[in-house]
Amino acid sequence: xxxxxxxxxxxxxxxxxxxxxxxxxxxxxxxxxxxxxxxxxxxxxxxxxxxxxxxxxxxxxxxxxxxxxxxxxxxxxxxxxxxxxxxxxxxxxxxxxxxxxxxxxxxxxxxxxxxxxxxxxxxxxxxxxxxxxxxxxxxxxxxxxxxxxxxxxxxxxxxxxxxxxxxxxx
Amino acid sequence: xxxxxxxxxxxxxxxxxxxxxxxxxxxxxxxxxxxxxxxxxxxxxxxxxxxxxxxxxxxxxxxxxxxxxxxxxxxxxxxxxxxxxxxxxxxxxxxxxxxxxxxxxxxxxxxxxxxxxxxxxxxxxxxxxxxxxxxxxxxxxxxxxxxxxxxxxxxxxxxxxxxxxxxxxxxxxxxxxxxxxxxxxxxxxxxxxxxxxxxxxxxxxxxxxxxxxxxxxxxxxxxxxxxxxxxxxxxxxxxxxxxxxxx
Numbered sequence: 456x457x458x459x460x461x462x463x464x465x466x467x468x469x470x471x472x473x474x475x476x477x478x479x480x481x482x483x484x485x486x487x488x489x490x491x492x493x494x495x496x497x498x499x500x501x502x503x504x505x506x507x508x509x510x511x512x513x514x515x516x517x518x519x520x521x522x523x524x525x526x527x528x529x530x531x532x533x534x535x536x537x538x539x540x541x542x543x544x545x546x547x548x549x550x551x552x553x554x555x556x557x558x559x560x561x562x563x564x565x566x567x568x569x570x571x572x573x574x575x576x577x578x579x580x581x582x583x584x585x586x587x588x589x590x591x592x593x594x595x596x597x598x599x600x601x602x603x604x605x606x607x608x609x610x611x612x613x614x615x616x617x618x619x620x621x622x623x624x625x
Numbered sequence: 626x627x628x629x630x631x632x633x634x635x636x637x638x639x640x641x642x643x644x645x646x647x648x649x650x651x652x653x654x655x656x657x658x659x660x661x662x663x664x665x666x667x668x669x670x671x672x673x674x675x676x677x678x679x680x681x682x683x684x685x686x687x688x689x690x691x692x693x694x695x696x697x698x699x700x701x702x703x704x705x706x707x708x709x710x711x712x713x714x715x716x717x718x719x720x721x722x723x724x725x726x727x728x729x730x731x732x733x734x735x736x737x738x739x740x741x742x743x744x745x746x747x748x749x750x751x752x753x754x755x756x757x758x759x760x761x762x763x764x765x766x767x768x769x770x771x772x773x774x775x776x777x778x779x780x781x782x783x784x785x786x787x788x789x790x791x792x793x794x795x796x797x798x799x800x801x802x803x804x805x806x807x808x809x810x811x812x813x814x815x816x817x818x819x820x821x822x823x824x825x826x827x828x829x830x831x832x833x834x835x836x837x838x839x840x841x842x843x844x845x846x847x848x849x850x851x852x853x854x855x856x857x858x859x860x861x862x863x864x865x866x867x868x869x870x871x872x
Binding site for chain 1: 635746773793
């Protein structure tokens with residue numbers, strides 16, 4: 456007799472691979488390739504977090520750090536490709552550490568994915584670094600056999616953001 | 626006021642933000658060149674040259690001169706400008722000259738800015754407005770609190786677009802503000818060096834040649850360019866007065 460299958464192992468492997476690929480593209484500054492991993496109708500959202508007492512509801516308020524569709528992300532990438540983008544020239548060094556990947560299938564061609572992000576960032580010759588921690592809640596959709604990011608909500612583990620700008624993607 | 630403010634830390638002195646917003650018109654040509662090149666805002670990059678800079682009371686602002694038909698709406702729906710005419714008729718005199726308020730600071734550390742950005746390549750810019758407080762934490766560290774404000778009576782899609790336009794431009798992820806905070810961090814770092822202690826900074830732009838406008842329809846002293854350091858000189862004068870208890 457057989458038991459119920461565990462979460463789809465093949466799906467988990469494929470999602471792990473695409474999340475790690477996405478992190479590599481961002482850390483290697485391959486932003487055009489990163490855009491290629493996004494669905495045409497992508498929504499990329501990072502709400503502002505406030506401080507709330509227990510029982511007072513969600514800390515995430517109706518304001519954002521990012522609230523982007525594909526056109527907006529393309530404009531951001533285009534600017535990052537110019538010769539006068541001082542905020543990223545010299546570029547930040549980033550390292551996206553992705554862990555705690557949790558996958559739930561949603562029909563045959565989509566998955567809800569939660570992952571933890573630790574983003575390390577340095578600039579210039581400063582020996583100090585910025586660290587951003589967040590949970591990402593994604594919807595990934597399989598389009599012609601390739602996984603594309605349809606929706607990302609970035610839930611930062613800070614209310615006051617401890618980096619001087621968000622010229623990098625989470 | 627949309628939700629709560631964005632709050633973030635910049636390793637820079639608070640006066641860099643406050644003085645930038647009160648009267649740094651000419652930094653855009655270099656600092657914000659990338660956003661013009663990428664089409665986030667229409668050019669030219671020295672877009673604050675043609676304008677008016679006003680020092681009034683303990684504050685100051687810069688007006689940007691736009692083609693009159695653009696200034697008359699600034700991209701806002703007609704109902705919003707009709708409300709402006711009803712509620713602020715004196716200010717309408719200024720707008721009808723093609724001048725739209727762009728950036729300003731109320732001394733010491735409350736600033737505002739209104740501008741517009743493109744959300745999709747080739748489309749018209751969408752207006753937005755930001756209010757911010759530069760909160761000093763230490764001589765080389767500040768926390769910025771930045772709010773996005775939208776017209777309460779604007780239709781919901783306009784409010785949504787305005788919010789996205791603000792995010793594209795200012796705040797933590799704004800493509801203009803990213804380069805400002807990079808600059809201010811870098812300036813603060815350089816200001817700790819020996820060379821800076823041996824040199825004076827010249828803040829004389831417009832000092833000897835620029836005369837105030839005689840018939841300005843508003844309070845304060847108005848200069849016929851937003852490329853002058855008049856407001857920044859005034860800002861630092863007020864600051865020195867407070868420090869030396871002569872305020």
